[in-house]
Every structure is written in structure tokens, then in C-alpha cells.
Amino acid sequence: MKKGHEHKNPKKYGMVIDLDKCTGCGACMVACMAENNVPFKKDESNKLDSITWLRVYKLTNNKPYPDTEICYLPRPCMHCEGSHGHSPCVSVCPATATDYSTETGIVSQIYTRCFGCRYCMAACPYHARYFNWWDPVWPTGMEQMLSPNVSPRMRGVVEKCSFCYHRYQLAMEKAYFEEREDLEEDEYQTACTEACPAGAIVFGDLNNKGHAVYKLKSDPRAFRLLERLGTNPKVYYLSSREWVRRQGDNYLEHEETGKARQKVHH
């Protein structure tokens, strides 16, 4: 009746964001909101209320002119692997509303399962999770323009970046139809990756040697945010500037950057 489902090569989707290339234009944020039916508020400056699956932060080296430097840092969900899929949010969810897939490495959020306790938001060290304090209110007619591939959220649930998982679902559907098991790199790309005019965001399977992210994650400029917490995030950042890499974690003055990843990773 059914053919057994064998997955020989578990995928581990991840992202490498080159901060040397990012200009902070915010196209990724716009693309993300449009792609994922993210509701927006009249006053988006109220950060307790606004929802941004992908948020661009502005970093500064805090030095006076002429040494002032800034750096923009886009922050999606890190899709932490933790140790064997025990990412901070997945471990604390009492409703099994968030889950880690060993097949894709993606941390899912099921809105109809979530009952809004917000433990995951407290557990997430990246502030990647957002709570819907209100039902979404779309400008007249806009609800007709929402993407049917992404389920809209309701009041009282938590939401976050899904690495545009619906695109993976559709790509796999096409692959199955064409009797293929695997995807080409360009068949599954997130909306932010496609929108970035600087090409700063690279997305792909971290386990696949043929994908660009596989090499980039081992770049000497690479670092991850708050690596020493052991969250084992799947979003890597590249920066040639030491002060930027130092802001990726809470370093003491005598501590060097780039040590933690080697400890966790190898």
C-alpha cells in the first residue's frame, strides 16, 4: 500500500549573512513581511507590539568621529539545533507547538497548536519570536492579497521566521512529481535571500557540499550569535571587522573571538 520513506541524507538548512555586504536597506524585511502574511500595525515604532520575523539591527562601535563605524545585522530565526535538536524554544514549549525537524533542521511553529504561554519567547536568546497581542487588521481589500501558502495567525499565538518553509513544501511537491528526491540549490530559497540587492544573504543546505553555504560557514570571518550558550544556531554571519564579531557574544576584554565555534562545532 505505502512505500517506506527513507531519508538517507538529512538536510540542515541554514543561512550565511555577509555583514560586509549588507547596506541595511531593509528589502529583506519588506520581502519577509509580504511573503509570510506578517501583520503590521498603525504604529510600527511600538516594538512591544510590532512583528518582524526578520529584523535589521544597527550596530555601532561607539567611537567618536572620525572613527565611528556602523554595521547592519539582519536577524531571522536562528533555527538553533542545540544538541540533537533541543533548541531553547523547543525544549520549553508545553504544547508541542514548536518542533525541530531532523530531516530539514527547521524549527517549526504551529499557530493552531500554540496557546500563547510565551515560554518560548522567554527562552529564545535572539528575540526572534513575537506574540500576537491583537488579531491582524489588514487595510481594506488586502486580506484578498494574502499568500495562500502561509497560514495567517490569530490573536494570542506566537510566530517567527520559518525559513519560508512553504517554499520547501512546494519545491518538494514539484520534485516528487518529477520523481526526484532532492532539490537543486536554487529550487528552495527564502524570500529575504531573493530580495537582498547586495547578495548578502546566502541560503542552502549546510550538509550539502555543493551548496554555497557549506563553504561559507567555515570562512575565517564567520561567527554566530551567542555561540557560547550552546544554542548551535544555523545562521552564520561574516564580518571582516573584529568589533562586529565581538558584538556577536558577550566577550570579556582579554577573550578572543572565534574560539567558541570550534568548541561547539568540531
Next chain:
Amino acid sequence: MSTIEENTKDSVDAAVKEPGAPEKESEKIEPGLAQGSIIVSFVIGLAIALIIGWIVFPALLYSEKEQPFDFSHEVHNDLVDGCESCHYFRDDGTFAGVPKLWLCRDCHEEVQGGTADEETFVYEYVWNDREVPWRIYSKQPDCVFFSHAAHVVKAEMDCETCHGPIGESDSLKPYEENVITGYSRDIWGKSISGLNKKHIWESMKMDDCADCHKEAGMESSVQTKKDACFVCHK
């Protein structure tokens, strides 16, 4: 003031009387008989609750809706080459589901068989260029993603495995809509408890999907050790 005095008087009287009362009762009724009547009333209560829960409530919960006109799968199945002739895959792997007017029009530009239902279809829909507002029995909630390609092409399952012998049916059954959720009854299934399920097509709940996936060896969820949530959710 007077009422309070009366109340206190009553309660004092009651307190005095109370210790004696149960003794008299127990003298009159045998212990076995008292136990029996408790069991009988429990069974009657349970039966009433079950009748309400399993028969009255579902009858109130689902409202029967008629389809725009009747349709015979049997008649069509004899004329075309299998289910895929009308329920086909698009080139991008998505499934077309219930065919749209353009496909029916290939044969039904004019009345063919002469049944009243076909006349309704041709005169009211084809000639007026109106899509038929079919009610979809298997329409899942908004949060569900289902890939026909994954089941039909990858897992090589037959249509009948999940849809049953619908191709042999001569008429459409009434569409039963859950008045609270708006979903079709085919999702939860006729059986409220879901315990005596004999065929896959009897219900299409999340647990039905999860059980089948688990059987097929898909266990990619860290939380549940079943298949990951994001396989069928979106």
C-alpha cells in the same frame, strides 16, 4: 433582625435533628438496595449523556447542505481514462482537485445525456460562464498543507486508499458542514470517538495522518518522535 433570628433558630433545630435522621433512614432501606439504586441511576445518567454526546450533539453540530446539482462519478468513469483525466497534476506538481469549468466544457458545451442535473449544469453554468460552487468534502483547515504528489507519485498510493470507492458512486452525498468550525464532516469522520475506524477514508484528522506517517517510518520530529509538524502544517 427578625429574619436573622428565625434563620439561627432553624439552623439550631436542624443541628439538633440531624444526628438522628440518617439512623432512621438506614434502618428502613437495606444497604444492597441503596447501592443498586445508585448504580442504576448512574447507568441511566451515563446512557443519557452518551445519547446526547454521540447522537443529539452531532445532529445539531452538522448542518446538511446540498451540492449545486448532482454528479455521477460512475457515468464519467466509464467514459474517461481513470481519475487523472479530470483530477490531474499541474506541471509544477500541484494538484488541480475538482476540475474547473474549462475542462468540463470540453464535453458539456451542449447537453449530452439529458438528465435534469446535466441540463442545470449546461444552461446555468456552462452557458453563463459561471464556475460551479462545489462544496469540497475533503477541504482541510487553512493551517494544513497536503501534497498529492508526495502520496500518489512518491509513495505510489492509489486514489482509493484515501478516497474510497468514490469513482463507483452514482450520486453525491449531502455535504455536512460543522456549524461551529465550518469544516466538512469528512475531516473528523462519522465516528465521534474515532475508535472503530475500518477504512482510511472514514476520517482525515491530524492523528490519522500522523499514524500513517509513523507507520511508514517517518520520525523526524524531536518532540514527538513522529513525523515533523512542518510536513503537513504551513
